[in-house]
Amino acid sequence: MKKVFQRPKSLKDMPFHYCPGCTHGIAHRLVAEVIDELDIFEKTIAVAPVGCSVFCYEYFDCDAYQASHGRAPAVATGIKRVLSDRVVFTYQGDGDLAAIGTGEIVHAAARGENFTVIFINNAVYAMTGGQMAPTSLLGQKTTTTPFGRDHKLNGSPVRMSEMLSVLDGTAYAARVSLHNPANVTRARKAIKKAFEVQVAGLGFSMVEVLSACPTNWGLPPLKALKWLEDNMLVYYPLGEFKRPAEVI
Amino acid sequence: MYEGILIAGFGGQGVLSTGQLLAYSGMVEGRHVAWIPSYGPEMRGGTANCGVTIADNPISSPVVSEPTVLITMNRPSLEKFEKVVVPGGIIFVNSSLVNIKAARSDVRAFYIPANDMAEEIGSGKVANNIILGALIELTGVVSTGAVEKSLYEVLPPHRHNMIPVNLKALEAGAGLAREQKGTLAEVG
Amino acid sequence: MAKILMKGNEAIGEGAVRAGCRYFFGYPITPQSELPHYLAKRMPEVGGLYLQAESEVASINMVFGAAGAGARVMTSSSGPGISLMQEGISYLAGAELPCVIVNMIRGGPGLGNIAPAQSDYFQATKGGGHGDYRLIVLAPASVQEIIDLMQDAFDLSDKYRNPVMLMGDGVLGQMMEPVEIGAERKAELPEKPWAATGRLKGKEKKLINSLYIVPENCEAHNLKLDKKYSGIKEAEQRWEEYRTEGAEMVLVAFGTSARICKSVVDICREEGLPVGLLRPITLWPFPEKGINGLIESVKSFLTVEMNMGQMIEDVKLSANGKKPVFFYGRAGGMIPVARDIYNEVKKILNGGAA
Structure with missing residues (x-):
């Protein structure tokens, strides 16, 4: 019988710790599939963040670093500057990348650091208990915005892909979503492009992945995906914001 | 032998580089040397000073808090540092720019119109070396030969064309010091 | 051997280069500026990298990445910048990464001033960052000793897989003294089989990590570190x-x-x-x-x-x-x-x- 589905080689054979309905698992899988497809596993080095995906170094079977909160782009800079022929990627959440680590991500992009960033945006701090993230939507209720995010009090959500796309050092910036199979397929293509950009040595590449957090959104998994589609896509348009001519 | 030399003036008068030249010359002669600048916001346009220690024994503290020799290239430097010179020490005053006299009677003061003399020689930039020449003549802390050798090391190659005028300045300063020696013995 | 007259801050840089350090990440601060100025010129001459980071926080984490990749790497700062690095230093100690951190101490607390001080002694020797860790802390007193101790700093950090701090101040950094540096020779660098450099040719997986989520494991890690520190205490007092x-x-x-x-x-x-x-x-x-x-x-x-x-x-x-x-x-x-x-x-x- 023909095998139509199997675990990517780049993922370890072990259960994820993620909550039911969480899309981290899909994102992990897509990254691993791309590493396999591009046949770069032996050269690949992962940098894990602080947040729900802090343990992603356990799942990706490549060499890995666990970075301090928000500093994955600085750690990746250090690695890649020493090992310029390796493929380095960071895997960061929205608190890690768009709040505490804003300085590091902006300047890594500005320098055109030649690594890839997988940015999981689920509009909430998940590991610490559902607090407001820099990407939480206006009106969104979180444990620290119990009456909904108020722009007068908390400002407005940050659109990182658009922000970083205006920097010369950014070679590739795209936003994708994991709310349905068609978009998962598109997400995979974007992640592949981002890694190809790095392998070609073209500069900084990032894929922002809109992701669901049923636990902290207080929704069952399917409704969470629907909420993502109905609310997040409105504020966070999907697409490629920066693309080098060399990669089609 | 121990000399703690404090050189002070305006930023831009070449105070720090003169100190380096002196320290380098001491090193060329096989002595222990240390050079330390004042630094910080005051180095932007205000006063600049550096301490140079030249000694036969290893130098414990590089900080010249009680100089045996003080070179003042401007008036604020004389006013600020005159009091810390050790009794019996020497103060060189750039009388082209300083219109007051040293107040202390327990030190020897030499008044050298360094800028005027430098202009006569052909370059206002070598005023420091006029005084350096006088210092060497009076203290023998380093030899003129060591300074000449050090100029080749301290100046970048494209400035080596300045070496003859620097040597002229050293000689002019030394000549003036020889003239003044006698009169100063009486003052001291 | 011919002597040259050198500033303390430059001696740190030359000492590092002589010791085989090829990576410097840092952020400007007085009174150590001559060091980055020196290395920005010197590193390219020896095929090394000088990279100006966006902050001390970024610098120390770049050091973390480069050290994990097996490089001889350093950063440098003064009081306020070293304070910003403390989290990263704790991570380096936790992950047992060798590197050299220079602190040319200035007057504090707060912005203080840029004059020479020794007020960061507690921070360097008693922790500074969070958790139960130690830095090896070296305190040179002359420009020649700076050169010599930079070699030792890198060697000790590799020997014990521990960050080493070299502490000086504005006087040491700014002063010039004659030094003997000798002929340049190829630095002997130890093998670093623990470095995470990719699983080329099917190498076993390497992880650079300070996370031990299970308390029993974290305690075991602390005991292991403590044993290392005891050994350093016994062998390295100078x-x-x-x-x-x-x-x-x-x-x-x-x-x-x-x-x-x-x-x-x-x-x-x-x-x-x-x-x-x-x-x-x-x-x-x-x-x-x-x-x-x-x-x-x-x-x-x-x-x-x-x-x-x-x-x-x-x-x-x-x-x-x-x-x-x-x-x-x-x-x-x-x-x-x-x-x-x-x-x-x-x-x-x-x-x-x-």
């Missing part, structure tokens, strides 16, 4: 004794203040006063062996620091109540004057009378 033979009073001072204390000792000895100096070269591990060696013969210690009294705690711990330990310090960027220390010595020798 100090210099100056005219301690027959000394009744021994001054204890490091770095710039130790140099000034040497003058004090000379003045005292000329007058027949039996005074000597113990200069710690390693601040951690503190040279308690040095203190212990003198404890029977001396009557008292006088700790001289450019702060309000930090190393004195270690001197007291080492003296363990057997002999009195006095203190003299200047703070906020003030440099102690030999004459004032001498007066303090006389006062103590006279039983407290001025």
Whole structure:
């Protein structure tokens, strides 16, 4: 019988710790599939963040670093500057990348650091208990915005892909979503492009992945995906914001 | 032998580089040397000073808090540092720019119109070396030969064309010091 | 061998290059600026990298990445910047990554000033960052010693897989002294099989990590680190004794203040006063062996620091109540004057009378 589905080689054979309905698992899988497809596993080095995906170094079977909160782009800079022929990627959440680590991500992009960033945006701090993230939507209720995010009090959500796309050092910036199979397929293509950009040595590449957090959104998994589609896509348009001519 | 030399003036008068030249010359002669600048916001346009220690024994503290020799290239430097010179020490005053006299009677003061003399020689930039020449003549802390050798090391190659005028300045300063020696013995 | 006249800050850079360091990540701050200026020119000459980071926080994490990749790497800063690095330093210690961190201390607290000080002693030797860890802390007192200790700093950091801090101040950084640096030779770098450089040819997976989520595992990690620190304490204490033979009073001072204390000792000895100096070269591990060696013969210690009294705690711990330990310090960027220390010595020798 023909095998139509199997675990990517780049993922370890072990259960994820993620909550039911969480899309981290899909994102992990897509990254691993791309590493396999591009046949770069032996050269690949992962940098894990602080947040729900802090343990992603356990799942990706490549060499890995666990970075301090928000500093994955600085750690990746250090690695890649020493090992310029390796493929380095960071895997960061929205608190890690768009709040505490804003300085590091902006300047890594500005320098055109030649690594890839997988940015999981689920509009909430998940590991610490559902607090407001820099990407939480206006009106969104979180444990620290119990009456909904108020722009007068908390400002407005940050659109990182658009922000970083205006920097010369950014070679590739795209936003994708994991709310349905068609978009998962598109997400995979974007992640592949981002890694190809790095392998070609073209500069900084990032894929922002809109992701669901049923636990902290207080929704069952399917409704969470629907909420993502109905609310997040409105504020966070999907697409490629920066693309080098060399990669089609 | 121990000399703690404090050189002070305006930023831009070449105070720090003169100190380096002196320290380098001491090193060329096989002595222990240390050079330390004042630094910080005051180095932007205000006063600049550096301490140079030249000694036969290893130098414990590089900080010249009680100089045996003080070179003042401007008036604020004389006013600020005159009091810390050790009794019996020497103060060189750039009388082209300083219109007051040293107040202390327990030190020897030499008044050298360094800028005027430098202009006569052909370059206002070598005023420091006029005084350096006088210092060497009076203290023998380093030899003129060591300074000449050090100029080749301290100046970048494209400035080596300045070496003859620097040597002229050293000689002019030394000549003036020889003239003044006698009169100063009486003052001291 | 021919000597050259060199600034302390430049000597740090040249010492690092000679020791085989090829990566520098840092953010500008006074009074260590000549070091980045020097390395920005020097590193490209030797095929190395000087990279100016966006902050000290980024610098230390770049160091984390480069150290994990197996490189000899360093950063440099002064007080406020070193404070920003503390989280990263804790991670480096936790992940057991070798690197060298230079702190050219300035007056504090807060923005303080840019004058020389020794007020970061606690921060360097007692932690600074979170968690139970130690840095090896080296305190040179001359430009030549800076060059020599930079080699040792990298060697010790690799030997123990531990961050090493070199502590100086504006005086040491800015002063010029003759140094012998010898001919450049290829630095011998140790193998780093633990480095995470990719699983080429099917190598086993490597992880650079300080996370031990299960308390039992984290305790085991702490015990392992503690064992390492005990070994360092036993093997690496370094100090210099100056005219301690027959000394009744021994001054204890490091770095710039130790140099000034040497003058004090000379003045005292000329007058027949039996005074000597113990200069710690390693601040951690503190040279308690040095203190212990003198404890029977001396009557008292006088700790001289450019702060309000930090190393004195270690001197007291080492003296363990057997002999009195006095203190003299200047703070906020003030440099102690030999004459004032001498007066303090006389006062103590006279039983407290001025």
